[in-house]
Amino acid sequence: MSSSPKVLFGFHAVGVRIKTAPQSVFEVFFDVSRRDARMRQFVDRTKEAGIRLIESDGLRLAKMCGSHGHQGVVARVDALAQVKSLDELLEQLEAGSDEPPLLLVLDGVTDPHNLGACLRVADGAGAHAVIAPKDHAAGINATVAKVASGAAETMPYFMVTNLARTLGELKERNIWCIGTSDDAPKTIYDVKLTGPVALVLGAEGEGMRQLTRKTCDELVSIPMRGAVESLNVSVASGVCLYEALRQRTG
Numbered sequence: 239m240s241s242s243p244k245v246l247f248g249f250h251a252v253g254v255r256i257k258t259a260p261q262s263v264f265e266v267f268f269d270v271s272r273r274d275a276r277m278r279q280f281v282d283r284t285k286e287a288g289i290r291l292i293e294s295d296g297l298r299l300a301k302m303c304g305s306h307g308h309q310g311v312v313a314r315v316d317a318l319a320q321v322k323s324l325d326e327l328l329e330q331l332e333a334g335s336d337e338p339p340l341l342l343v344l345d346g347v348t349d350p351h352n353l354g355a356c357l358r359v360a361d362g363a364g365a366h367a368v369i370a371p372k373d374h375a376a377g378i379n380a381t382v383a384k385v386a387s388g389a390a391e392t393m394p395y396f397m398v399t400n401l402a403r404t405l406g407e408l409k410e411r412n413i414w415c416i417g418t419s420d421d422a423p424k425t426i427y428d429v430k431l432t433g434p435v436a437l438v439l440g441a442e443g444e445g446m447r448q449l450t451r452k453t454c455d456e457l458v459s460i461p462m463r464g465a466v467e468s469l470n471v472s473v474a475s476g477v478c479l480y481e482a483l484r485q486r487t488g
């Protein structure tokens with residue numbers, strides 16, 4: 239599993255880390271020129287958590303995180319100790335959970351913004367993990383963490399050497415692998431998502447690779463009523479995951 243970034247930025251990403259694992263935050267740098275209510279509240283919470291605050295300026299913060307989207311807040315953090323492998327997570331789910339696994343598999347999503355948005359929606363819908371291939375896929379970096387708004391801290395993200403083999407292993411564990419493609423005749427609303435399920439989505443341009451497509455148990459589409467052929471991968475992830483959640487809680 240890829241480790242958390244050493245630098246987090248933005249109110250949400252840093253705020254979630256302070257709330258969920260304050261001991262892992264070394265220090266927080268903030269832009270002293272920002273004196274609005276949001277910043278004051280953030281500074282108060284950081285102090286309450288006993289974390290060292292360091293006065294800084296926008297330029298220095300931008301250099302630290304390599305982005306201007308820091309909102310005046312950057313934290314230096316330790317990598318979180320989370321489940322170490324996909325196998326470990328699946329064992330845990332099989333042993334102790336009354337909830338069947340819900341996994342999001344991304345076959346080659348390379349845009350950090352898309353990965354961040356996928357992690358965020360996976361977290362929102364209660365998925366247990368996001369899986370991607372090691373090659374030709376975005377890893378967790380500070381931009382992903384910012385876009386994920388805290389979900390990069392909470393959502394296990396496993397990058398695997400051979401995605402088709404991993405799908406095979408999921409199938410051996412009786413996890414039903416559902417691929418998504420805009421040309422599939424069956425829709426996401428026609429399939430049962432209440433059991434152990436892995437939802438497999440493709441890359442921004444090309445969609446799923448042939449081998450990934452062939453390895454899935456079945457393929458489904460999301461209805462497209464207008465002129466465009468397909469949705470952004472994070473939006474498609476949201477539609478599929480929330481349909482699973484609807485079925486599981488309905």
Ligand SMILES: C[S@@+](CC[C@H](N)C(=O)[O-])C[C@H]1O[C@@H](n2cnc3c(N)ncnc32)[C@H](O)[C@@H]1O
Nearest residue numbers: 418419420439440445446459460468469471474
């Ligand atoms: C931008 S789309 C890629 C479109 C690509 N032309 C294709 O053939 O799949 C990225 C991914 O989002 C998912 N997706 C987007 N729109 C979809 C739809 N209408 N039905 C099913 N999946 C969709 C699929 O997983 C797709 O691989």
